[in-house]
Amino acid sequence: MVNQGFDLQEFAKAARDKSPTGRSAMFAQLARLFWRRGSLMRPKEKAMLAEILRLLRPKTRAETRLELAYEIAGSTLAEPELLRIFAEDTLEVASPVLFAGNRLTLEDLVAIVAEKGAGHGAVIARRKWPEMATPNVALIDALAALEDPEILRGLLADQALPFSIPALAHAAECARTDIELQELLAARRELAESLAEEMMEWADPRVRETLNARFLFDAQVASAKSPLYGQKVPPPEAVLPVTPGVDATPALEPIELAPATLIQCLRDGQLALFQAQLAQLAGLRIGLVRKLMGENGGDSLALIARAIDLRRDEFAQIHLLARKLKTKASGIGAADLGQALDFFDRTDAGQARQILARWRHDSAKEALAESEDLAPTIATTPPDDS
Secondary structure (H helix, E strand, O other): OOOOOOOHHHHHHHHHOOOHHHHHHHHHHHHHHHHHHHHHOOHHHHHHHHHHHHHHHHHOOHHHHHHHHHHHOOOOOOOHHHHHHHHOOOHHHHHHHHHOOOOOOHHHHHHHHHHHOHHHHHHHHOOOOOOOOOOOHHHHHHHHOOOOHHHHHHHHHOOOOOOOHHHHHHHHHHHOOOHHHHHHHHOOOOOOHHHHHHHOOOOOHHHHHHHHHHHOHHHOOOOOOOOOOOOEEOOOHHHOOOOOOOOOOOOOOOEEOOHHHHHHHHHOOOHHHHHHHHHHHHOOOHHHHHHHHOOHHHHHHHHHHHHOOOOHHHHHHHHHHHHHHHHOOOOOOHHHHHHHHHHHHHOOHHHHHHHHHHHHHHHHHHHHHHHHHHHHHHHHOOOOOO
8 A cells, every 4th residue: 555644653552542543543544545645546445444433433533533524525535435534434523524615426426315314414505516417317316315494405406406207106105295396396397297286196287287388288178088988978069960951950859978888880881980989088188088099090099999998808899890991991900900909008098198198289279379370370360241
């Protein structure tokens, strides 16, 4: 080991003194040696010296460790192995090293947060980062997992920090009774629509208004997570029969939303009525349902069926009947049905609902855009003088 500038006689004297004073002197001499000459040491020498310091640390006076912590905290010469010795210490001793910009690595800090908890984490969250060094996702995840409101408020307020979905979920759990946290969470660009939808159930009214303005929840129809089976709705205007020369169209019976009625519509050859019912159950615009039914060889229909909890046999009947009506053919091949059922079997219902929610969201945005485009035309149309 390198021994330049190291007084062996003083070290030997301290080593013979097993009192707290002697052990503190020995710890200080080794720590300063490590600090000043660590860059010249081999990795094995660093590891050995770090282990010795860890063994001496419990026997060293706190004031000695604190004095040394302040000495090395902001030093660019101090090796990460030495800095970790102090960063793992009590909060009072560790704070100067954790707060200052030094050579502690992000991996070191993640490990310290996991081992030491919220006290050390709070100091790391306020750390002065060296130039060209910022917290990464792993460190933010570790700090967010502590679910400490004060730490989360500081992190969420900095839009430059990278938040993962798990970190935002921890923040949401902590924000249930904290309006300030709710507001900060609602402002994060990474906030997923699914998490925002959960927040709509418990967030403060002002926060819900912010979320609704961002995600257009009110513009979306009822969620497909709870299909409206058994309920009756008026028949859509798009499928009302029109008889030429007759002023009044006879009233139609309300539609009962159920898998059986979907299948019966197709058996009766009423493709438009089937599409209207499916649009109601899925919470989609009927135009989008028509478009989706013509794409992907039935994959989109299978995804909708999964999302609204249709059984496999129900989907098979719907797929066969719908293809028959659309192609005007007497039937479809077994291979075609097999591919559709294979996609249905491989599709997770929860994932299907998420995709359906995105379609519903996009559909609502399109409807809003269309209404805004139509408004100027209506406003500039001259009145009819006749």
